[in-house]
Amino acid sequence: MPFPARCALRRNCCPCQSWCDARAREAERRAALVETSRVASERLPKLYVNTDVGAGKLINDVANVLLTGLTPVAVTEPSTRSRLADLSATRPYFLPGAHLEQELFDGGQTSAAIRSARLNESKAAVAQARGLEDEAYAAASDFLNLAYDRVLSNYLDEYSRIAQLAAQSLTDQAKAGRITDAQALAGQAKFQAARAAIENDRDDLLTVSDLLRQRAGLDQDAAFDTRELETSLAQFNLAAIPQDPRFDKNAELQNSALDARIQQQGVRAARARLFPELKFVAEYGFTFSGEVFSFRPSYSLAMHATYPLFTGRELERNVRTQTLRLEAANLQQQKTGAALREEQIRLLAESRKLHRESEAARGQLSQAEEVYRVARLKYDQGAALPSNLLEAAELLVSLRQRCLELARSSWLMRWNAIRFQGGLLAELEGGTQP
Numbered sequence: 001m002p003f004p005a006r007c008a009l010r011r012n013c014c015p016c017q018s019w020c021d022a023r024a025r026e027a028e029r030r031a032a033l034v035e036t037s038r039v040a041s042e043r044l045p046k047l048y049v050n051t052d053v054g055a056g057k058l059i060n061d062v063a064n065v066l067l068t069g070l071t072p073v074a075v076t077e078p079s080t081r082s083r084l085a086d087l088s089a090t091r092p093y094f095l096p097g098a099h100l101e102q103e104l105f106d107g108g109q110t111s112a113a114i115r116s117a118r119l120n121e122s123k124a125a126v127a128q129a130r131g132l133e134d135e136a137y138a139a140a141s142d143f144l145n146l147a148y149d150r151v152l153s154n155y156l157d158e159y160s161r162i163a164q165l166a167a168q169s170l171t172d173q174a175k176a177g178r179i180t181d182a183q184a185l186a187g188q189a190k191f192q193a194a195r196a197a198i199e200n201d202r203d204d205l206l207t208v209s210d211l212l213r214q215r216a217g218l219d220q221d222a223a224f225d226t227r228e229l230e231t232s233l234a235q236f237n238l239a240a241i242p243q244d245p246r247f248d249k250n251a252e253l254q255n256s257a258l259d260a261r262i263q264q265q266g267v268r269a270a271r272a273r274l275f276p277e278l279k280f281v282a283e284y285g286f287t288f289s290g291e292v293f294s295f296r297p298s299y300s301l302a303m304h305a306t307y308p309l310f311t312g313r314e315l316e317r318n319v320r321t322q323t324l325r326l327e328a329a330n331l332q333q334q335k336t337g338a339a340l341r342e343e344q345i346r347l348l349a350e351s352r353k354l355h356r357e358s359e360a361a362r363g364q365l366s367q368a369e370e371v372y373r374v375a376r377l378k379y380d381q382g383a384a385l386p387s388n389l390l391e392a393a394e395l396l397v398s399l400r401q402r403c404l405e406l407a408r409s410s411w412l413m414r415w416n417a418i419r420f421q422g423g424l425l426a427e428l429e430g431g432t433q434p
Contacts, residue, residue, distance in 0.1 A: 022135070025128045032121040039117040042110045045102040050285075052095040097285020101304075107275030108268055116265040123258045129422065130251035135215070136425045137415055142212045144233075147226035148408045149205045151233050152401060156201055159397040160194040162389065167191040169386035183387065190390060236403040238358055239414035241351040242421070247340045249422025256336040260329040263322065270322040273315050276307040340420065347417050354413070358406040365399040372396045 103110065167187040174184035213222055247253050284299040308315055375392035378384035418424045 021131060025124070025131045029121070029124040029128050032117070032124040036114070036117040036121050039110075039113045042113065043103065045100060048099040050097055050099050052093075055092045095285055097283060097298075100282040102280045103277075104280055104303075105276070105278040107272030107277070109272040112265040112269035112272060116262050116269075119258050119262045119265070123255060123262075126251050126254045126258070133251070133419050133422060133424050136428055137419050139212065139215050140415060140424075140428055141412060142208050142215070143224065143226065144229070144408060144411060146205065146208045146212065146224060147229040147233055148404060149201055149208060150226060151230050151404060153198065153201050153205065155397050155400045155404075156194065156198045159393050160191070160198055162393040163187075163191040163194040166386040166390035166393075173386070187386065187390060190394070233404060233407055236358065236362060236407045238355060238407055238410040241347055241414055241417050243348070245340075245344050245417070245421055247337070247421060250340060250420055251422065253333070253336050253340060256329070256333040260326065260333050263326040263329040267319070267322040267326050270315070270319045273318070274308065276305055278306075279304040343420070344417070347413065351410070351413060354406055354410055358403065358410070361399060361403045361406060365396075365403055368392070368396045368399045 167184075167190065170179065170184045170187035173179045174181050209224065210220075212218075212224060213220060216222075281302045281304045282300070284297070286297050372392040372395070375384055375389045379386065379389040415424055415427075418427055
């Protein structure tokens with residue numbers, strides 16, 4: 001595989017920033033899955049065990065009947081009536097029991113909440129896919145930069161040898177008195193600059209290699225084979241920007257569309273609060289009072305209905321608020337789509353500009369190669385000064401580096417455009433290369 005995209009996405013290595021980001025996105029996605037299950041469970045029956053401990057007046061039904069005289073035997077004796085009245089007196093009590101309720105109709109609030117949770121789950125999946133695309137782009141960019149630095153290192157090594165040769169020749173001529181010391185010092189300065197450029201390039205190679213190992217979770221002695229890519233870059237091949245972009249997988253556009261759909265569920269939930277709610281409620285429990293040592297079971301079955309008759313127009317204002325937010329979300333979705341189309345227009349323009357610059361640079365490079373060939377031939381024959389050879393070599397390496405930079409930029413531009421379309425990881429894993 002030309003690019004270590006899959007290897008860079010392995011997460012069994014030591015912790016790093018990208019690894020933590022991937023774990024965080026995975027945790028967010030799993031949290032969204034759990035939240036969907038939690039909201040869906042709102043439709044299931046709810047069973048609670050409840051206990052009341054306190055003090056108060058507990059009504060004794062048998063004593064009340066005897067005191068009212070509705071029984072065949074009338075209780076008239078004062079002390080007996082007093083004892084019967086005391087049976088319903090205030091005393092400590094203990095009420096254990098169970099409560100069961102089932103939502104029958106809520107106007108669609110639960111359905112809207114479930115759909116919102118599922119849409120948030122989709123948003124988490126989009127964020128995870130976007131993270132993978134970003135990591136693939138970073139890994140591919142580092143791999144491309146590694147090949148770029150290795151090709152550039154060859155160019156700089158060649159120029160450094162020529163600069164050393166010219167500097168030594170200028171120094172010998174200065175000692176012989178044929179040129180000034182300033183000219184010899186100028187040659188030495190260019191040679192030192194060439195050596196510094198080589199050291200900088202080697203430092204870049206070390207940095208990019210370390211970054212790739214860090215992303216891929218490889219050992220410090222692991223190496224990357226970029227020979228195929230180096231050969232392609234040395235030919236200064238340019239990449240083409242897709243002319244028929246499809247943004248249906250773009251993360252920003254998907255998020256804006258999901259936000260609009262989530263807000264639609266917010267409007268439905270707000271409107272559902274205007275409808276009555278209906279619940280089935282069942283209760284079963286015991287009444288125990290230590291004063292009279294009664295332990296009696298009781299139960300109830302009921303349909304509980306609630307209708308918002310007057311709420312100070314709070315519900316109506318909430319519907320209006322959610323509707324305006326939906327309008328804003330739809331406008332944001334349109335804005336995101338327009339921004340993507342504008343970005344595509346700019347990318348195509350930059351691509352055309354880069355191709356023109358590359359064509360001009362390659363034309364200049366062909367001339368510079370001919371100039372250097374002639375200068376080297378004259379220098380070898382003793383018919384040209386070392387400074388002329390050094391100037392020709394400096395122009396040659398400068399144009400080579402320019403063409404190399406344009407080739408690298410074209411591929412980075414292509415990958416960036418495909419990343420916006422959500423297809424970069426598939427392209428890299430499919431083996432697409434410069």
